[in-house]
Amino acid sequence: QVQLAESGGGLVQSGGSLRLSCIASGRFFSLPTMSWFRQAPGKEREFVGAFSWSGSRSFYADSVKGRFTISRDDAKNTMYLQMNDLKPEDTAVYSCAGANRRIGDYYANPSSYAYWGQGTQVTVSS
16 A cells, blocks of 8 residues: 655745655555646646656656656655746646556556545645
């Protein structure tokens, strides 16, 4: 069993930066893919980015490509989401997710993930 917990959210001005953390307890190395999703009020959950151990590949939504970066620190069982040049439309609750099996190209599908954190609020003011 794996538990995920996010931190690092907050209020930031447009153009600012934040770094979110997702700490995993349990079998961190058993998660072949870990991802970030976000959900704004009244909107569906949206894929942000994913990191797959297979080939150490990263994938990002077009809306954040070039501004957001995912990284992992295995020694700390932690995944990060560095968010730069934040925009008001980035305002949402950000959640990390972990897949307990190989999911191939289905990294943007929330149903691919077995484990979820509780989420952390990111608010970007204009």
